[in-house]
Amino acid sequence: MTENLEPAAALAARNPVRIVNESAEYRAARQELLIQEYELRRLTEKVAAMRRALPEGAAVTGNYRFIAEDGREVGLAEMFADKTSLAIYNFMFGPQRARPCPMCTNLLGALEGNANDIQQKMALAVVARSPIERLIAFKKERGWRFLKLYSDANGEWSRDFHAVGDDGGDIPGLHVFTRREGSIRHFWSGEMTEADPGQDPRGAPELGTLWHLLDLRPEGRDPDWYPELDYPT
Structure with missing residues (x-):
């Protein structure tokens, strides 16, 4: 203490x-x-x-269906594999987007580098609303090897877990679930939706390695700057 x-x-x-x-x-x-x-x-x-x-979280009862990269339709339980905890990131790459969110992409790039280590202790999944073929194509473009991508097959996940707004736009988020004795429950989600004045949107804990490093420079992070999907070579 x-x-x-x-x-x-x-x-x-x-x-x-x-x-x-x-x-x-x-x-x-x-x-x-x-x-x-x-x-x-x-x-x-x-x-x-x-x-x-935290006290025991809400039981997960929705009929959530996802399309895995091998084309199989899977449920939430299968995403746990042999682990008792599962983290799911809502990737802002819905079908209405020409390209995915650069901020999400930057965060997922950092998770890609740690995915094998993370998955020694918990399952990790990335869910988006675009068709799985589109997700796989972007994964190849980025050179990601270890992140597991899933398409929200029936849209129920996106509606229940705040991945889509009232206007149909994408909303990012990280959710953690537990599986004990066959029962899947919600454990924790990021719920910080408002930034303090003069700050860029952020939560706690801060998940982005990018921001930890930029906070170390004399100028700090720039609340008006965001990473790009591609930079000139």
């Missing part, structure tokens, strides 16, 4: 790191920042513990 931990200021005071030619002003400010970084790490752990302690 956080109340039994040594104060963050004491941890920061023992920090041995010094950078060649740094000023006293820089070191003082960096030490103050380090205290907050310790606190942030502890808050992250506290939030993760609260998430793990």
